[in-house]
Amino acid sequence: MSDALAPTLPELQSWMRWLITEPQGVQRALENPVHEPILRCLPAIDRSGSIDVHDRLRVYSNAYFLRLLEVLREEYPAIQKVIGVESFGVLVCDYLKAYPSSSPNIADLGKDLPEFLKTHSISQSFPYLSDLASFERLFLMTVFADRAPDFDSTQLQSLSESEWSEIRFVLDSSVHFFHSTWPVDLVWDVRDIQEQPVPQINFSDRNLLLFRDPQWVRVRVLSMEERVLLGHLSEGMPLGQACDQTQSAFPDSISAERIQTWFATWIQLGIIKGVLLP
Amino acid sequence: MSRSISGIGLGLRSVHYDVILEHRPDVPWFEIISENYMGPQGGSGGRPLEKLEQIHQNYPVVMHGVSLNIGSVDALNLEYLKQLKALADRLGAETVSDHLCWTGVSGQNLHDLLPLPYTHEALNHITDRVQRIQDIVKRPLVLENVSTYLAYTHSQMTEWEFISRLVEQTHCGVLLDVNNVYVSSRNLNFDPIDFLKGIPSRAVKQMHLAGYSESGNILIDTHDHPVTDPVWALYEKALDHFGDIPTLIEWDDKIPELNVLQIETAKAEAIRKKVFKKEKVLV
Numbered sequence: 340m341s342d343a344l345a346p347t348l349p350e351l352q353s354w355m356r357w358l359i360t361e362p363q364g365v366q367r368a369l370e371n372p373v374h375e376p377i378l379r380c381l382p383a384i385d386r387s388g389s390i391d392v393h394d395r396l397r398v399y400s401n402a403y404f405l406r407l408l409e410v411l412r413e414e415y416p417a418i419q420k421v422i423g424v425e426s427f428g429v430l431v432c433d434y435l436k437a438y439p440s441s442s443p444n445i446a447d448l449g450k451d452l453p454e455f456l457k458t459h460s461i462s463q464s465f466p467y468l469s470d471l472a473s474f475e476r477l478f479l480m481t482v483f484a485d486r487a488p489d490f491d492s493t494q495l496q497s498l499s500e501s502e503w504s505e506i507r508f509v510l511d512s513s514v515h516f517f518h519s520t521w522p523v524d525l526v527w528d529v530r531d532i533q534e535q536p537v538p539q540i541n542f543s544d545r546n547l548l549l550f551r552d553p554q555w556v557r558v559r560v561l562s563m564e565e566r567v568l569l570g571h572l573s574e575g576m577p578l579g580q581a582c583d584q585t586q587s588a589f590p591d592s593i594s595a596e597r598i599q600t601w602f603a604t605w606i607q608l609g610i611i612k613g614v615l616l617p
Numbered sequence: 618m619s620r621s622i623s624g625i626g627l628g629l630r631s632v633h634y635d636v637i638l639e640h641r642p643d644v645p646w647f648e649i650i651s652e653n654y655m656g657p658q659g660g661s662g663g664r665p666l667e668k669l670e671q672i673h674q675n676y677p678v679v680m681h682g683v684s685l686n687i688g689s690v691d692a693l694n695l696e697y698l699k700q701l702k703a704l705a706d707r708l709g710a711e712t713v714s715d716h717l718c719w720t721g722v723s724g725q726n727l728h729d730l731l732p733l734p735y736t737h738e739a740l741n742h743i744t745d746r747v748q749r750i751q752d753i754v755k756r757p758l759v760l761e762n763v764s765t766y767l768a769y770t771h772s773q774m775t776e777w778e779f780i781s782r783l784v785e786q787t788h789c790g791v792l793l794d795v796n797n798v799y800v801s802s803r804n805l806n807f808d809p810i811d812f813l814k815g816i817p818s819r820a821v822k823q824m825h826l827a828g829y830s831e832s833g834n835i836l837i838d839t840h841d842h843p844v845t846d847p848v849w850a851l852y853e854k855a856l857d858h859f860g861d862i863p864t865l866i867e868w869d870d871k872i873p874e875l876n877v878l879q880i881e882t883a884k885a886e887a888i889r890k891k892v893f894k895k896e897k898v899l900v
Contacts, residue, residue: 345771348738349690352722352731359727383734385768388806390834395767395804398835402729410728440726443684443697446657448728483656483663513663551664 346380354380358396359403360439362432365396407435407448414449415475417523417530418456421465421537430461446483449476467521467540474523474547477515481549481556484513487612495614502617504579508572509613513551516561516570520544524558550610557608564589565601569610577617621711622646622677622823622863625882625889629678630868633875634668641675642875644882648865651682651713655700662704673708679823680710681792684726687746687760688719688733695753702754712822714759714792717743717780734769735779740786747787759790759822762812764800764829764838776801777815790822793859795852796844796867800829800836809851813858821859826852826885827867841870843881849888856892864889 346354353376361368369381386392408431412419419427438451453472462468487509498506522545529535546566548559561569567588571581586593605611626646629637631653636642654662654669662669669678684697705713718730733739751758760783762776774782780791793816802809828842844852844866856862866881 342771345736348734348736348742349722351734351769352690352719355731356722356725356727359729359731360725383769383771385770385805390766390804392767394833394835398766398832398837399729399731403727406728440721440728441724443686443694443720443726444652444655444657445684445726445728446652450658480657480660481663483660483665485661485663486667555664 344382346378346383350376350378351380351383354378355399359399360435361400362404362436365400366393369393404432404435407431407440407445410445411449411452414446414479415452415472417471417475417527418452418468420530421468421471421526422461426461430459433459446479449479452476467519467523467526470519470521471523471526474517474519474527477517477549478527478556478558481513481515481551484515484551486513486551486553486609487511489609490606490612490614492606492611498616505577505617507575507577507615508611509615510569510573511550511610511612513549513556514573514610515549516566516573517547517549518545518566519547524560527558548610550608552609559608564592564597568598568601569605622679623861624863625885626679626863626865627875627878627882628865628867628869629669629672630872631665631668632872634672636875637672637676638668642879644676644879646677646679646863647672648679648681648867651680651701651704652684654704659696659700669708678708678710680705680708680713681761682713682715683728683730684720685715685750686720686726687715687717687743687750688731688739689722690719690742691722691724693746693749693753698750698753705754705756710756712757712759712790713754714761714790714823716763717760717783718763730763732763732765732767732769733779735772735774735776736769737773740774740779740782743783744786747783747789751787751789757788757790759792761792761794761825762797762801763794764797764804764836766804766835766837768805775807775811775815777812781815781817784817784820789820791816791820792823792825793821793855793862794825794827795855796825796827796829796848797838799845799848799851800838803836810854813851813855816859818859821862824852824855824859824862824864825867826864826881827869839870840867844884849884852885853888853892856889861889861893 357376384392411431434455440448453469453476456462456469456472522540524547525538525540546561548561550557568585624645626648627644629647629649654666656662716730721727747758798809798812826844827840828844829836830839864885
C-alpha cells in the first residue's frame, strides 16, 4: 500500500473498533458495511501467507465477544442460571451494544446490567431479573470493599448506663444493605448447583445484609426490625435514640432480649467495627 | 517494600491465594495483573488487595497491566494512571509493565491487545506517551510484545525494529514474551530468531512463557496450556542471547492447581541451569 493510501492511526483504530465489535461478525460486516466508517481499511491488512484475512480479523472479533461474555458470566451466574446459557449470550450481545465498555477496569463492565435489565424484553418473563442483577453486582462490590480490623468489644464493659444510650457504632466498611420486593437470594443460592432448578419466588419484601468476613462475602437475611435498627446505627444515630425509634416503629415485636441477641451477632460476625463514645 | 526479582516466577491468580498463604510454596516471585487490585468503579482493592498484601509479605511482587492503552489515539487516561501509581507506591514496585498495543479507542475499551502498525506515525505517538507515562507513574515503564494475528501493509519497519527504536528514544524496558514471539512468527511467517536478535539486549528486563492453542492454521495466545516444545526451545535461545533474565510462567484460563504451574517453573529452571552451566564451561 502506498503511503498516500495508507490509513492514519486514528482511521485504522476507528475501523478496527467498528469491525471487532460488530455483532453480525467480521464476514457479514464486511459484506454489508452499513455502519462502516467512511474510510475502508481492509486493504491495510496484509493478505500474504496462507491464512485468510477474514480468519485473522475473526480472531479479534471472537475474542472481544467471548472475553466479555466470560466476565459477565462470572459476575452474574444467577442471571445465567435463570435465563439459560443461550439467552444469556443474547442478553450480553444486546447489553454490549447498549453499554460498550468505557473503563480500563474490566470489573466495571457489568455495572449497568441491572439498569439495562429493567427495560429488556427478557425481564417480562422474569420480573425479578433486574433486582437479582443488582444483588449480584452488590456482591461483587462487597468483594472489593475494604474491611476494618476486628473490634475489641471489651471496651463496652466499662460503660455506664447513660453512656450506653449515647454511644454510636461504626459498622464495617464492607457492610451493604440490599432491599428487594423479591427474595432474589433464594435464586442466587442455587446459582452454582447444576442439578437444582431455579426456585419459583413470589413478590415479597426482602432485606439482606452483605459484608465481608476474613474469608469471603457473607449474606444475611434481615427482619424488617433488625434492618431498621441497623440502618439507624449505620447512619450514626446514638444507640438510645436508634432503639427508641425502632421500638416506636415496631412496638409489638421489639424487646431488649431481641436487641441484645442482634448485637451479640453483629459483633461476632464483624459487622460492628468500633464505637464512638460520647 | 521494593525487592528485586530473579529466577522463575508465577502469575498470581485468585484461585491460588489460599494455598500460597497456607503452604508458602517455593516460588521466587509473583507477577500480578495490576487492574485486578484497583477495584471497580474507582473503589478500593478489597479482598484481592488484602490477599495480595499478605502474600507480598513473603514474596516479591511485580506489576503487569493490560489497560494502559499506550498505542491508542485516545488521550491517556489520567485517572487510571493515578490508580496505577498508587498501587505501585503501595507495593513498592520498581517498574510497571504493560503491552505494546492498543486496547480501545473513541472512549471504548475493547479489553484486547490489538496490534499496531509499525509506522513512524505510531512510533512518534508512542514515544511521546511512554515519556509522559513514566513522568506520571514515577518509575520506568516496561513494554511487552503481544501475540499478533495480522500485519498491516503500511508498516514501515519490523516489530523488533519498532521496539528497538522505541527503547532508544524512551529508555523504556522490554518484557520479552517468548511465547508471543513464537505465536506471531508462525501467524505472520517470520523467523523468531530475527526477532530475538533485533531486540536490544540491555533493554530486556523480564521474559514471559505461556501456552497457546491452535485454531485451524492460526496459533492463538490463550494462556490455557502448558508451554509447548518449540517455545521451550526458543526460550533456551533467548536465555543464551539475553542472559539470565527473570522469567514468568503465565496461565490465565482453565487455571490448574499450583503444583501443575510449579512443574512448568521447574522445566524453565532446568533450561536456565542448562544454559548457564554451559556458559560457565565455555568461560
